[in-house]
Each structure stands twice: as C-alpha cells, then as structure tokens.
Amino acid sequence: MNHPAAGASWPELEALHSWMREARGELTFLRLAKRSLEAGHPVSERTLRRAFGMRLPQEETVRAYAGAWARWTSARDPEGDEAGQARWRAFEARGLGLLAAAVSTAPERPALLWPPPVYVPGPISTWPALTKGLKRLYEETGSPPLRVLAASPRAGGRLSKSTIGNILNGKHPTLEQLTALLAAFGASRKTTDGMLAAYGRIHARPEPPAVYPCDIVERAENEREALHAQEEARRRYHGIAPEPELDWYDQQLRDEEEAKQRRLEMWVDSLSDEELAALNQAAAVPGRDLRSELNDVRNRLGKAPGPPQTA
Template sequence: MNRRTAAASWPEREALHAWLREARGELTFVQLAKRSAEAGRPVSERTLRRALEVRLPKEGTVRAYAGAWEKWASAKNTRDEAGQAAFGSAFEARGLELLSLAVSAAPAGPAPSWPPPTYVPGRIGKWTSLTKALKHIHEEAGQPSARRLAASPKAAGRLSKSTIRNILNGKHPTFEQLAALLEVYGASPKTTSGMLAAYRRIVPVPEPPTVSLCDVVERAESEREARLVQEETRLRYRGIEPEPEVELDWYEEQVRDAREAEWQRLERWVDSLSDEELAALNQQAAAAAGRDLRRELIKARDRLGEASGTPPAG
C-alpha cells in the first residue's frame, strides 16, 4: 500500500478491505476475475486489483468479489442449493454493508469549487426532458468536468467519470445514480426533490411483491420448528432429554439474517414510495386479495422478533 492510500485510510475502509481480502482468499486477480465472470458478475482484473488500492470500490466490484467467493465456497461444502444461496447472500450483504459504512464515514474532502444548483424543473415526463434538466443543472454548476465530479468525496464508490459522462450525454441513469449525481452537484433540496419526482413519473412503478412479506417470516419459523422437532426426536432416540430450546448455530444465524435482510429490503422499497404510489398499489392489492402493504410489514417485523427472541419494535 503506498503512502497516499495509507493516508486516506480510516477504520470503516480498513474493515471493507479486510472483507475484500477474505473474499479473494489465495486467488490471483486473474483467477478472481474468472470466478466473478462465472458467477455472472464480470469485472476486469484491473478493477478488482484497484479495489484494494483506491479510496473506495464501486458496488458492482464488491458484488463481483462476493460472487467469486461464493463460487469458491460452493465447491468446498455440501450444502444444498438453497442453503448455499442464502449463505452467499449473507456474505454479500455484509460486504455491501461495509461499503455503505465506509462511504458514510469517509473523511470530508475539500468543498466543491462549483456553485450549488438551485434550478427546479417543471413537471417532467420524458427522458429527453430529464436529460435537458440535468444539463441545465450542470451549466448552473459551471460545467465541471466529469473527472472533477467523480473525484468528489460524495461520488466515491458510487459514480465513475464514465458513468457521469454517459448520463450527461443522455444515457438513462438508475434512481440511485441520479440521486448520487445530484448530491455530488450539491443541488438544493427543491432541485433534488423535483428531479427525483420526475424520475418516478418516467420509470413505471414496480408491481407489489407476488409473495406476501409475512411468508418470508412464516417460512423461516416453519423451518426452525422443523429443525427443533428433528433434534428432539434424535435426542430422545438416544435416551437424552432435549433442552427446552436449541440455539441456532452460526450458519443458521446467517440464513436467518439473510431472510431478515430480504424483508427489510422490501420494507425500504415500500417506504421509498410516495403517498400516491402507495395508495395506488394498495388499491390494486386490495382488489386482488385484500392486502395492505404497510400492515404486512408490521406483522412481518413482529413475527420475526418472536422467531428470534427479540421484542417487536415500538
């Protein structure tokens, strides 16, 4: 590690790099790139190498490391396909969490040298209009280069200069990319709110989950109860009186945590919807099966707390 990289280190970044080294194991970067491609997450050898050298990697690079690790782990154990998938999901979720913590805790760099945009777009409903509004914001900020924007601390691990350049040239960004770019510009709250509202008008509202959120927790409870019954039967057959409660081992906890992360992702998805979008979805769900998304989330959270022995959130 060179002096410049070492000077830019902080605890959360070191924790992320420790995870990256664990995911790499004893693989060369050539082998790591090959495994990540086999996992359906192709990333170049150079990008994988730089993840351990630059300030912070991008989310796609972290996912590539996780995919390569899962390919290695699946060849070293005898778990069934579902168990291996949950195990790999938990490992990847940990890496993404460490990346998020590292980005949040990154030392503040120098303030951007461009004026913060205050332009508020009108009611945009087309991609061309969104790109035009984004160029207006870019001009208001003094037309900083994509390199300067990508070098901003707020872009670290989220936006590269090529991504920024492509978006400004008309490529459709994801919601996360647009939000990150507006944050890099230092756009005013009204500017950010107007642009993100325009994005939601352009991009179709996703359909509600086909599987009830409660099903995730109920499935976890059923599997847990089945394991307990099997363990009690085995012990009684050997003449041993089972304990009142069998604690989950490390692997089972990882599986449970992966399922918990899944319904939390769904909870964040519902919370991200506007009141109008949520009302429209609830009308569709009620017409189909009498569902209420927020009520299901509350039930799922309470039942998960009962399954893990944790009291429900207030």
C-alpha cells in the first residue's frame, strides 16, 4: 500500500509517531532494526528512521516496530510466553489502527507546480540511456529550479538540490533516489514503471570486462591513483611529510634500482645458509656480508631494513 506524503503534520500522524516512540524505547535505530529482524519483520535502519517523517510508513514498518517492542520488553514480562504473545498482538493492533486513522485523515496531496512529463521510456538497459531519459523528463516539466524540485511535497524530503544535479549529470542514483525524483517530476505510473524496470535491467547485467588495451591501462591507472591517494591520506593523518614528486628520469632510475633490488633479494633468499656462508668467505673484501648489503639497498629506497622477504 502506497501512502501519500503531506506537507505538514496532523493529529493522527502525531499519535502514530507517539506510538512508535513508545515501541522504540531507549533503543538506537540500529538495535531497533536488529530486534525487528529477530521478530520476523526485517526492516532496514534507514526505513525505521524515516518512518518519523511526513510520509506515512508502510504496514510492514509498523509491524517491525511492534516486533522490536516485543523483543526488547520480553525479558520484563513476568506473565509467560502466551501472555507475552497476547500483549505483542494487542500492541501491534494499536499501531495498525493508528496507521489506518492517519491514512484516512491525511491531507490531500498538493497539486504539481509544473506540467507532468509524458515521456515513457523504452527498453533502457544502460546508465547513459537512463540519465538521458531523466533529463528528458526534467525538460518536459519545464526545467524547474533544482532547489524548488527538491523542496516539492512529492519529493518527500528525500532529495537535495545537489543530489538531483548529480543524477542529471550522470551520477548513478540509488533506487530510493530514483523513485523520489520520478515522484517529484510527477511522472505517471507507466513512466515510473518503465524507469524502475530499466533500473532493474541495468543492475541485472554484469559489469563488462576490460577488453581493449586502453580500457585496461585506464583501469590500472585509476587503481594506482587511488592507492596513491590512500597513501597520501595516511601520511597526512600520521603527520608524515608527503613524498616529493620525481621527474621522469629520476623515476626511471628508481624503478631500475627497485628491480635490481628485487632480483638480488630473490637470489639471496634462494641460497641456503651453507651457500651464503661459503659465498661470504669467498668475498674479496674481508667482512663482506651480502645480507647487510641488501639492507643498505633497502635503506636507500626508503624501506625498512631487515631480512629479505620471499617474493
């Protein structure tokens, strides 16, 4: 059952909210969601939180509140399981009755401030096509200011100006954001069903693999930049000065030195203790130790000294 959104509260809605506050008690919304799951009515933390808004909750949300109440009060019930079940059902029935009263007295949905769009999408199956369809719907409404669109009663407070702007510029919306945006446009049931079906098709398709060399290189570069950004953030958090940027020539020298170090490390690791001792004894310079030299190389590269690790 889809309940309307209203622009202001009314007594029956306030009574429902008061019942939900009683059901919640001192629980956080996270623990409330856990209790509702244990009671057999799984509802997300976000949905439970949003039930206190102007949009009337679904029946399942009210049942989740009642189930959570039964779970957190069960330890305080001295009357036994059967009596506890009866109290639970009575409490749930009271909440459903308050919901029905709020639905029947809810104010009429405000009229649209712009003409409803008429575009009905075809079999959209890609993100760019979905974005193009949303832009067309926005244009058919007369392109109202994003601030006004976000504040419209039909949006139900679920969107911000920046969120709408990002979606129209190609950012992938969540299902809730897409539904709210279509409601704000005033899209018909046929248009809404078409766009939601497109959203489902897009998520049902696997991400295409990297086939072209350019795509592979680009993904690798993006991963490298992400790792670099994480390292810089770690350094800032610990108060470590950022590494100076190397020019192309210095970077090549560093890469070559690192490659030599890795080869040396692998070679020394492949030696047994007897072979390493014999090699040290045969060294031309008295006291020469290959592992110490390897640590010197690691120090020059800014790495922690210590025994070489197996590659």
